[in-house]
Amino acid sequence: MARSASKTTQSSKKTKRDNKRSGAHTKAQLEKLALSIVKMAEREQDPAIAIPTRSLSNVSYNEKTRHVEMGDNKQSRNFFNYGQAKRFMQTMLVGSKCKDLIEMGKTASIRQIYYMSKHTIKGTKEKTFDDQSESDPIIEDLEVAIDTLREELHVFASNRGNLAGPITLVDDGNTLDCSAMGSAGYAVPSICEPDMIQFKKCKAKFILHVEKDTVWRRFHEDRFWQTHDCIISHGGGQPARGMRRLLRRMHEELKLPVFVLLDNDPWGYYIYSVIKHGSINLAYESRRMAVPDAKFIGVSSFDYDRCGMSDDVKIELDANDVKRAKQIANYAWFANKRPWQKEIKKMISNGFKMEVEAMISKNLSYLTEEYVPMKLKDKKQWLD
Amino acid sequence: MTEQNLVEKSGTASQLSLGFNQGLSAPAIGSNSSVGKKIASTKSKPVEGNGKKMRTRATAESMAKQQREISVSEFFAKNRHLLGFDNKRKALLTTVKEAVDNSLDACEEAGILPEIEIWVKQTDSDRFSVRIRDNGPGIVKNQIPNVFGKLLYGSKFHRLKMSRGQQGIGISAAGMYGLITTGKPIRIVSRTSSRAAAHLYKLAIDTKKNRPDIIKDETIEVDFAHGTEVTIELVASYNKGRQSVDEYIELTAIANPHATFVFHPPVGSTLNLPRGIEELPEETKEIKPHPYGIELGTMMKMVKETSAKKLGAFLTSEFSQVSLTVAKSVCHKAGVTSATWVNGLTPPVVEKLYKVLQETKLRAPSTNCLSPMGAEAILTGLLKGIKAEFYTASTRPPSVYRGNPFQIEVGLAYGGDLGRDKHDEDHNEQNGKHEPAQARVIRFANRVPLLYQQSSCCTFKSVLETRWTNYTIPQSSGALPRGPLVILVHMASVWVPFISEGKEAIADYDEIRKEIKLGISECARRLGTLLKRKKKKSDFTKRRDVFTRYIDEVVEATRSITTFNKEDFRKSLIVLSQNYTAAADMEFDEHGRVVKKAKPGNDLGLENTVVVNRDEETPPSQALFEDDAPNKKVKSKTTKAKKRKRKRTS
Incomplete structure (x- = not known):
């Protein structure tokens, strides 16, 4: 065998x-x-x-x-x-x-x-x-x-995830400028191995990975990648292998730091953990896909107070959420990180979760013009 | 209701008056007899010993005028329901039953394998002529009028011996019923041997005097060497189905596999039920009553009637299990000696003796007076009469209730054609449910089927109380189990405690119920084991089916990945599949145990590798008891030996 x-x-x-x-x-x-x-x-x-x-x-x-x-x-x-x-x-x-x-x-x-x-x-x-x-x-x-x-x-697998930013790559022989891919951006294929995709030119300084398409569209429309010289990407929920492989290769080959912006809920925590350490189901792929240096910039449970959010953005935690949060807190890769334990505890004590879109409730450009830039600047607010 | 049996047991005139009281309180069914002599109603007339004070202002003298003896025949003429003549349908059944019971008893006592032929002919819209002929020893000329023309006349009442008939009421009551309803006398032809002449009698019953009226007495030519033929014409109705003559004969054939029955119904074809075994049941012995089983009054009567002179001899000779030592100690405790003269005993002394006897620890009555059917005979009978798939039977060791030895036997038949019964299907449709029909309980007492009063019967209660779900047979609480199941219960005893003279249900004694339940559990356990095994078998068959289905897929897929000998691979997979699902090839013996069978060899051909056991034809019952029977589902060669062993160990 x-x-x-x-x-x-x-x-x-x-x-x-x-x-x-x-x-x-x-x-x-x-x-x-x-x-x-x-x-x-x-x-x-x-x-x-x-x-x-x-x-x-x-x-x-x-x-x-x-x-x-x-x-x-x-x-x-x-x-x-x-x-x-x-x-x-x-x-x-x-x-x-x-x-x-x-x-x-x-x-x-x-x-x-x-x-x-x-x-x-x-x-x-x-x-x-x-x-x-x-x-x-x-x-x-x-x-x-x-x-x-x-x-x-x-x-x-089917394509899932998009990215946009000042990077030019070759996909199956076609040279693509990801800063000129229209409103939908570059669709990340399922297989992102070097024989399929090669990086040609990159002006980006970091990668901002968000959870889903809708949030990504906000950043793309606001030309966030242009103003901040970065690549914005999303994986449509938990990123598929193609997206994760590409993140890892960009991080490794182009030395781009990866920041993730996810919903403030147990699911968001797990997505972060998948990107950073690898998934449980595909643990054998971790060494090809994990980005151990990825940083979590939000949304944190503390942001509700920090940003003075209104009650309207709260989504009540249900029993399942609490259970899942506790499960995640017990994962070996979270267990010894005090900031993370505080973060998860805070969410449970808050009794509510928040979506990234919550930031838009303040005003449409708050997320891209104030919240994320603030987060990117303040290293103390990052969660590792 | 057991009172009545106490009555029967002691069976003298004084007890009959007790029965009489009951008769009075019961509604007078069928007193509109057209022919029978109307007997003066005694309802308003107090009877001696009745004890009830009437409020009529009659003088002792005026009452005395009305006080007179009541003949037994008169009593039963009025209370025919007590004997099983409540309605037309039942009257026909009871008539056939009484005659057949007598015939079987007579044949067995004479050591003849019974051959019984029954004709039921319709003579008018509600009149039937019932003729039963047996190959028994016949009846001596002088006794014919008494046997058939007198109630409470017979050989069986005054003894404690296991037999079908008990009181000597049955056949004469049937004749009386015929006479009352049609005016036709009972016709008897009997021949004792081929050298003797056959006698023909026509008898009526003088109900007042309980005496036969001989209408005709002549010698005739008959075509049988020995035997008795009884013809009774009566008002009756004939139906098929449950509680019919047909069912009675079928069940009797099950309980008496040594007898041949031929039934000519009024409509339809003749029913032929040849015997299944060529052996008569073991002869039963007569026993003396056990002190625990008698009443004080009976004992007083015995004191009067005994031929023994001294008390010690009386106790040892008239009772079973009373030794001289026991007798001496009983006498001593009662303040007398074994040398006391019996005819000098005063009632208080008898009572004292009776009490001491009840308190003395006595051995249980001997049980060699019982002749159970035996597991093999039960199986033969069931095989003959019921088309099932699984049969099992068990004979309990003898036990005792109230000083009477008895033995319980249980048989189960399961599956096969049972439940595919038309009757059951209709039943299901009516209910609108798809659950299987309730099990059928067939009850026997001394090999006589009991068809009425099922729910009052001890056997039925025992079936209900058994936890069938423990044996994977569905049962709602307080109901019969459900499934293609027939439960046979047989009680053999020198005295079966019926709840009425109609002999329809066994009284509910704890000792009896306990034995029945033990017997049922024993059989049900085997059935449960079989059902579990069968489930396992079918599970494994299903498994084999799945493996077989996928083998080709796996072979093809694996072959398309790499190169190897496809056929070898396929063969080894098939052999493996056989081995891993060997339980699918299980066969069962009558205890539901797996019959060891050689494992299919590795050289097994491909064609017949996956064989789902197909239901085989039920072989003739005889073949099943031979060693090399092809189907070993019922292999009861061992049951008899086992039964004896059980007897010994108990």
Whole structure:
């Protein structure tokens, strides 16, 4: 098994991964997986795929790299297990489709993978997949099972996230000036690997990442990137892998500091944590995507008093929010940060949450002309 | 209602007057008899020993004029419902039942495998002629009039022995009912052997004198070597379905698998029920009463009637389980000696003796007087009569209620064609629900089916009290369990405590109920195990189905990733799937245990690898008891041995 071999060679894995791998490597990994299954059946064993667990129980926070990293816990997906048989079959199906993609040198979206793998099982009325929600996690399972990445399986997700600013990049051979991309800005693709996207010219001094499209539009319309020489980006909620990979590459390759502006709610805290340390679900991707130096500039629970906001912006916390906030406070990467503990406690004691748009309630330009510039200037108000 | 049984038990004239009182208070059903002699109403006339003071200003003398003996026949002519002649439909059933019971008893006592033929012919819109012929030993000429023309005349009342009939009322009551309703006498033909001549009698019953009136007495030619044929014409109605003659005969055949029945109904085709076993039930022994089971009055009567001279001899010879030592100690405690003359005993001394006997620790009555059906016979009977999938039976060790030994047997039949019954389906549609119909309880007392008064019967209560849900059978509280289930309960006893003379329901004694519940639990546990296993089996079948469905997908997908021998891979997956779902191949024996079967080999061909067990044809019941029966679902070779073992250990 690919994974069990790499278990013992954790350290060598990193160097292996950093090397640019060809499709041939991924193909070999897939073949290895297939053969191991055939071997197990030959030995009269229950064919199984070991899939590293993608949950909080199997992630740890690496203090040095400041990454959320995946642990060694694995779940066995057995064919002769009533509850897993179908997913086992689906995993093999997705594997075979990825192998086809690699051989043909083409890529497919996760939705296309769903359609490629979906068919009626011979002699029955049962479909191999009923819904894309079944195939999406299977792709992630396969990634971790054979220690590869989605791009290497020639699979991509739909585009999500936009950016604008004084940067010129080459995307699939086309040179694009992101300061001249119209009102919608540059749509960040799902795959932002160096072979796909290269940076050509950059005048920006930092990146301001906001939570969602509506806020981003405010900044874009107000030409914030022009006045402040920066790149503004958003990920449409929790940023997808493409956006996160691009942030990381811009941060690393162009040495741009990253500031994030998110809603003052547990969800916002988690988005920040995903950008900064990596996500729990895709912990194996942290080292490619995390931006450990990213700074949280707002909206902070203290801003209500600090900025003299009106009662109208308050959104009451519900039980779920409180529960989630406490959960986040307990994450290893938040637990030892006193400012963060204060911040989360403050939100709970406030009893309300606020959206970034709350700042607009003062006046339309308050957010872009007063609030964010104030935040950017005052390092003390940043949360790390 | 058990009072009446106490009555029956002691069974003398004094008890009958007690029964009489009850008869009085009951509504006089069917007293509009057209032919039967109308008997003077005694309602306003106090009867000696009645004890009730009337407010009429009659003198002792004027009352004395009205005070006279009431014959038993007269009493029952008025109170026919007590004997099971409440309505036309039931009258027909009771007539058939009494005759068949007598025939079976007679055959068994004579060691003959019973062959009973029943004809029911419609002679008028509400008149039927019932003819029952058996191959029994026949009846001696002189006794024929008494047996059929006199109530309370019989061989079975004065003894404690397990038999179907008890009082000697049944068949003559049926004849009397016929006579009252149609005026037609009862016709009897009996032949004791092929060398003897057959006698034909036509009898009426003089209800006043409880005496047969011989209308015809002649010798005739018949085509049977020995046996008795009774013909009674009566006002009745014939229906099929529950509580019908048909059901009675079917159930009787279940409880008597050693007997052959042929039934010619008034309409439709003849019902042939050949015997399932060639062995007569073990002969039962007569026993003496156990001191715990008698009343003081009975004891006084026994003192009067005994042939023993001295008290010690009386106690040891007239009672069971009273040894000389016990007798001596009882006498001593009562202030007399075993050498005391019996005819010198005064009532207070008898009472003292009675009390001492009740307080003395005595051994339970011997139980060799009982002849249970046995698990094998129950299974044979159920197999013969009920098309189910699962059968189980259990014979409880003998037990005792009020000094009477008894034994409980329980059988269960489950699944198969049960519940696919038309009747049950209709029932469901009426309810508008899809839940399965309620289970059916079939009750037997000394191999006689009980068709009426189900809800007052001890057996029925025991079924209700059993927690069926423990055995994965659905049951709403206070109701019968639901499902394709037949519950058979048989009580064998020297004296079955019926709640009425109609012998329709067993009285509710704690000891009896406890035994029935234990028997039911034992069977239900096996059924529960089977149902759980079956569920497991079906779960595993489902699993195998899923694995099989995906095997090709996995093979193709894996094959498209890399190169290997596709067929080998497929075969090993199929073998694995077989092994991982081996429970799907389980088969069950009669205890619901898994019958060990060789595991499918690895060289199993591809074609028949996934076989869902298809319901096999029910083999003839005989085949099931042979060693090499193809279907081992009911394999009761061991049950008899086991039963004996249980008996011994208990």
